[in-house]
Amino acid sequence: PDIIIGQGTCAVCSAYTNEITRALEILENKPVVEIMDPHSIDDILSSITTIARRLDREKQGIELTKALQKRIHDVKNTNYSTRPKTLCIEWVEPFFTAGHWIPQMIEIAGGTNLLSKSGEHSRKMTIDEVVSADPDIIIMMPCGFDVNRTRSECADSLTKNPKWINLRAFK
Structure with a gap:
């Protein structure tokens, strides 16, 4: 090359x-x-x-x-009627927030980013942090996974933890 x-x-x-x-x-x-x-x-x-x-x-x-x-x-420049609290999860076991440019993308798209900061590295987070933030939307986006792998691995992790079912994003 x-x-x-x-x-x-x-x-x-x-x-x-x-x-x-x-x-x-x-x-x-x-x-x-x-x-x-x-x-x-x-x-x-x-x-x-x-x-x-x-x-x-x-x-x-x-x-x-x-x-x-x-x-x-x-x-x-789109006018949004609401700015849903949005959490992007970049890795499943253990959970990692999506950092770098993802928080910026959430804000640009009309959401309120949770648990990560623009320009900073992705970081490990606990389920208790997720519960405290109580997001309206959770975007599962494991790094390097296609949609099918994301569905199978995330479904497994999420259904095993009863704390997820009380989150606003799951109701």
């Missing part, structure tokens, strides 16, 4: 820095390596521009970034 694009945000997700380093050891011709480590939506948009520039596709990168910024602007 001419370029390898990886991420330094999470070792569970796609190609992580350590895996890329090991792969480079066996390649004769060393490609350019671009490691993205976004913690906000602006960081993601900046990463798009950086990658486009590396691929000599700066014009397309700028067009894509502008299109995404417009979509974000349109969603942000």
